[in-house]
Amino acid sequence: MPDKLLASFLxxxxxxxxxxxxxRSSQLKSATSNMGSVFEQPEMVSIHIAEEVAAGRLLxxxxxxxxxxxxxxxxxxxxxFRMIVDLLSPIVQSINDGICKEDYSFHYASxxxxxxxxVACGCGALMAKLNLKAAYRMVPVHPEDNPLxxxxxxxxx
Numbered sequence: 001m002p003d004k005l006l007a008s009f010l011x012x013x014x015x016x017x018x019x020x021x022x023x024r025s026s027q028l029k030s031a032t033s034n035m036g037s038v039f040e041q042p043e044m045v046s047i048h049i050a051e052e053v054a055a056g057r058l059l060x061x062x063x064x065x066x067x068x069x070x071x072x073x074x075x076x077x078x079x080x081f082r083m084i085v086d087l088l089s090p091i092v093q094s095i096n097d098g099i100c101k102e103d104y105s106f107h108y109a110s111x112x113x114x115x116x117x118x119v120a121c122g123c124g125a126l127m128a129k130l131n132l133k134a135a136y137r138m139v140p141v142h143p144e145d146n147p148l149x150x151x152x153x154x155x156x157x
Contacts, residue, residue, distance in 0.1 A: 013139075013140070013142075014140065016140075016142060017140040017141050017142035017143060017145070018139060018140065018141060018142060019142045019144075019145055020095075020099065020104075020141065020142075020145045020148060020149070021099045021100060021103055021104045022095060022098045022099055022145065022148055023098045023099070023100065024098075026093075026097060026098030027093045028065050028093050028094075028095070028098065028148075029090050029092070029093035029094075030065055030066040030067075030090075030150075031066050031067050031068040031086070031089050031090060032090075033068060034068045034069050034070065034151075034152070034153070035068050035069065035070030035071075035084075035086065036070075037070045037071045037072065038069055038070060038071050038153070040071075041071050041081060044071055044081045045069070045071055045083065045153060046153070046154065048071070048081070048082075048083045049083070049153055052137070057137050057138070058151075059146065060156065061146065061147060061150060064146075064147040064148070064149075064150030065095060065147060065148045065149075065150055066150045066151060066152050067085050067086055067087050067089060067094070067095060067149070067150065067151060068085075068086045068089050068151075069083055069084065069085055069086070069151045069153065070083070070084045070086060071083050071084070072084060085149070085151055087149075095148055095149070114127070
């Protein structure tokens with residue numbers, strides 16, 4: 001039987017953007033600088049940001065909370081990098097400090113979990129796996145939370 005609350009949550013999130021769960025009464029402090037890795041590969045950072053802007057996943061903004069960015073090599077892919085946004089920085093008063101860990105925890109399903117779910121669904125159950133490139137960046141964020149996810153690069157916010 002479909003979970004109607006989950007279906008409604010997903011429909012609203014896809015249509016209007018998902019909230020990140022930040023408690024608005026939390027105190028924030030913006031990052032003062034990016035991670036050192038971005039200064040070692042500045043051209044890669046600029047290319048990545050330009051691609052994100054072109055795809056509509058990164059928007060120019062003003063009056064926002066800024067978190068530091070870094071760039072790390074992709075595993076098993078020569079000359080490929082991925083950009084990270086450190087929502088744990090600064091150490092005190094970061095975005096993640098204002099998000100309830102109990103409400104927004106995440107864990108990967110194990111093979112055992114998957115097998116148990118299939119058995120619970122019974123005979124005739126179907127299973128599918130989907131691997132989306134850059135899936136987490138495709139999840140729309142609610143417009144009220146966009147100002148919490150700011151970065152700065154090349155004097156642009």
